[in-house]
Amino acid sequence: MLQLVIFYIFATIAVVSAILLITRRNAVHSAMFLAATLLSVAGVFLSLRAEFLAGVQVIVYVGGILVLFVFVIMLVPTDRVMFERRYNRQGRIALITAAVLVGELVYAVIQGRDAFVFPEEALEPAVEGNSQWVGTVLYQNYLLPFEIASILLLVAIIGAVVLSKKSKPGGENAVEE
Amino acid sequence: MDFFVDYILEPGVKIGVIVLVLPLLVGYLVLMERKFIAFMQVRLGPMRVGPHGLLQPIADALKLMLKEDIVPRGADRLIFIMAPVVALVPAFIVLSVIPFGPSITVPVPEALAWPPQFVEREVPLFITDLNIGVLFILAVSSIGVLGIILAGWASNSKYPLLGALRSAAQMVSYEVALGFSIIGVLLLAGSLSLVDIVNAQAGDGHWFVLYQPVAFVIFWICGVAETNRAPFDLPEAESELVAGFHTEYSGFRWSLFFLAEYAAMIVVASLMVTLFFGGWLAPFGLTLLPQSLAGIEGAFWFSAKLLFFIYSYIWFRASWPRYRYDQLMSVGWKVLLPIAIANVVLTAILVLFLEG
Numbered sequence: 001m002l003q004l005v006i007f008y009i010f011a012t013i014a015v016v017s018a019i020l021l022i023t024r025r026n027a028v029h030s031a032m033f034l035a036a037t038l039l040s041v042a043g044v045f046l047s048l049r050a051e052f053l054a055g056v057q058v059i060v061y062v063g064g065i066l067v068l069f070v071f072v073i074m075l076v077p078t079d080r081v082m083f084e085r086r087y088n089r090q091g092r093i094a095l096i097t098a099a100v101l102v103g104e105l106v107y108a109v110i111q112g113r114d115a116f117v118f119p120e121e122a123l124e125p126a127v128e129g130n131s132q133w134v135g136t137v138l139y140q141n142y143l144l145p146f147e148i149a150s151i152l153l154l155v156a157i158i159g160a161v162v163l164s165k166k167s168k169p170g171g172e173n174a175v176e177e
Numbered sequence: 178m179d180f181f182v183d184y185i186l187e188p189g190v191k192i193g194v195i196v197l198v199l200p201l202l203v204g205y206l207v208l209m210e211r212k213f214i215a216f217m218q219v220r221l222g223p224m225r226v227g228p229h230g231l232l233q234p235i236a237d238a239l240k241l242m243l244k245e246d247i248v249p250r251g252a253d254r255l256i257f258i259m260a261p262v263v264a265l266v267p268a269f270i271v272l273s274v275i276p277f278g279p280s281i282t283v284p285v286p287e288a289l290a291w292p293p294q295f296v297e298r299e300v301p302l303f304i305t306d307l308n309i310g311v312l313f314i315l316a317v318s319s320i321g322v323l324g325i326i327l328a329g330w331a332s333n334s335k336y337p338l339l340g341a342l343r344s345a346a347q348m349v350s351y352e353v354a355l356g357f358s359i360i361g362v363l364l365l366a367g368s369l370s371l372v373d374i375v376n377a378q379a380g381d382g383h384w385f386v387l388y389q390p391v392a393f394v395i396f397w398i399c400g401v402a403e404t405n406r407a408p409f410d411l412p413e414a415e416s417e418l419v420a421g422f423h424t425e426y427s428g429f430r431w432s433l434f435f436l437a438e439y440a441a442m443i444v445v446a447s448l449m450v451t452l453f454f455g456g457w458l459a460p461f462g463l464t465l466l467p468q469s470l471a472g473i474e475g476a477f478w479f480s481a482k483l484l485f486f487i488y489s490y491i492w493f494r495a496s497w498p499r500y501r502y503d504q505l506m507s508v509g510w511k512v513l514l515p516i517a518i519a520n521v522v523l524t525a526i527l528v529l530f531l532e533g
Contacts, residue, residue: 028256028330035323055312063319063352067326071345074330074338131309131369 003047010043027073031066038062052131182285191304195272203439204234210491217495244428249332252425256331261426261433264324267317268440274310275447276372277479278302278457281472302457302476303372310371311359314448315352318403321437322348325422328434332425340421343411343502348403350509355399357517361392361524362452375456386453391520393453395513397489400445402509404438407494411502446486447479454482 017036024030038061045054108116138146208223208230215222223230248257281302284295307313322345329341362385363369366377378384386393402409413421423434450456457475459465466474500508 026253028253028327032256032259032327035320051307051309052312055309055316058316059312059319063316063322064349067319067322067345067349070323070326070330071342074326074342131312 006047007044010040010047013037014040014044027076028070031070031073034069035062035066038066052134187300188304192273195304196269199269199272199440199443200238200436201234202443203436204238206439206442206487207237207435208234209487210494213488213491214495217492238432241432242429246429247425247427249334249425251333253331253333256327257425258430260324260328260331261430261437262324263327264321265433265437265440267321267324268437268444270317271314271444272440272447273304274307274313274371275444276301276303276306276375276451276456277447278472278475301372302472306370306372308368308370311363311369311374311452314444315356315359318441318444319352321441324437328426329422332422334425336419337422337424340413340418340424343418344405344422347405347409347411347505347509350506351399351402351409351513354395354509354513354517355403357514357521358392358395358399359452360521361389364521364524364528365389371451371456375451375458378455379458384453384455384458389453389520389524391516392524393449395517395520396449396453398513399509400449401490401493402505404441404445404490406438406442406490408497408499409505410494410499411505442487442490443483446483446490449486450479450482 014037017033017040021030021033021037024033038057042054042057042062045051045057211233212222212230223233226232226236248254279302280299282297283300285298325344325348326341329337329339329344332338362374365385365388366374368374368377374385401407405411405413413423418424423431426434457479459474459478464471464474
């Protein structure tokens with residue numbers, strides 16, 4: 001009962017701030033609502049007794065990615081952004097994507113648990129030693145997908161470095177202030 | 178009734194104590210800092226309010242509360258008001274998992290009866306023992322950076338923005354090396370819970386600083402940088418940036434930032450004590466008080482170690498000049514991070530071979 005109440009509190013905050021996130025014109029305000037969404041998702045993880053996941057959610061998304069977002073947003077003058085053409089004018093593509101997403105969600109809700117394939121061990125209740133358990137599963141049972149993901153990330157990092165190296169100060173593609 | 182006592186009354190009292198004691202402690206840390214720096218520079222420091230300036234923190238707090246609250250006209254009002262709170266709250270939340278000592282026994286009235294029947298109740302000297310303790314601290318304290326960035330942006334002024342940018346870059350950079358330096362300790366303790374980490378050091382007084390000296394030095398340096406203290410106080414370098422991210426803040430809002438900075442200092446120092454110096458454990462198995470007062474003795478040792486590291490912050494500030502910005506970045510990424518990663522790899526190999 002208590003768990004359900006907590007879930008609905010976090011879920012409401014998450015959904016409301018997600019809506020506000022995409023409707024605010026001020027990018028920093030959007031970022032704040034993104035923070036609220038991410039934190040309440042961490043709260044939902046907590047209510048499911050996935051403490052490790054909740055901690056990682058906050059440390060990676062709020063502490064890492066969101067800080068970098070705000071970092072970049074801050075460097076852009078707000079008054080100019082207000083009048084810039086935005087990416088929310090592509091109605092047709094948005095409609096198709098939204099329809100696909102809603103379809104998936106409806107399918108998942110109708111099917112319930114059967115919509116997903118759970119590995120056997122994942123059905124154990126995660127009560128004791130959450131982080132040890134995640135570590136064991138990640139590095140023993142799912143080592144290959146984990147390594148593939150890390151190689152993807154490595155490629156992305158190298159790509160970012162190459163792109164930023166191009167603009168040498170004073171060179172041909174010098175960055176204009 | 179048990180539910181009420183276990184989950185509401187006991188944590189509530191502890192939280193109340195921390196919320197009340199911390200600002201007072203911070204006030205006196207500021208006095209301590211001013212006094213010690215004054216002594217190191219052959220001055221007297223604050224002397225006017227109370228004997229030897231002992232009432233100075235209270236006078237300062239009153240002054241800050243009575244000052245006019247100014248919000249710049251061009252500021253983003255909502256975020257300007259929110260930023261100090263975002264900076265302060267994580268610093269307080271983090272204190273909830275720090276073990277200040279082992280358990281003490283307190284007489285508690287059994288039920289709402291008259292005359293009250295007292296029962297002995299074991300009360301641990303920490304608010305909660307999470308099994309993701311260290312991760313929780315890293316996660317929550319990383320939210321504090323947001324407060325600083327938001328303050329710099331919402332002020333709508335150049336110096337705060339530059340200060341906030343510096344601060345964010347610095348804190349994000351040093352967080353990485355800080356995290357890696359903790360991993361060595363986690364490998365030895367085999368747990369993320371701070372209470373388990375202290376208990377793992379209990380055998381014969383083998384504190385982890387003996388096994389992880391490199392990690393300790395890295396943690397110490399990164400801790401100073403994370404809290405924006407000298408010699409890493411570039412975000413508020415007064416000769417270049419006026420006061421950095423809080424230039425436009427005044428009165429009570431400014432004091433919230435101040436409180437957040439000092440609370441973060443206390444958190445980092447207590448992490449240092451917990452992870453490397455055995456938390457509440459007495460040095461060399463020294464026990465001064467009988468077993469029944471072990472809780473109080475633990476709290477004493479914890480505070481003594483804590484004060485030493487807080488003193489070291491003051492000492493650093495009086496001794497070393499500020500780093501240049503490019504030096505700061507290259508030290509963080511090119512020196513501390515590789516050493517920290519090498520330390521993790523070495524520790525992992527040693528743990529595997531010696532224990533496996």
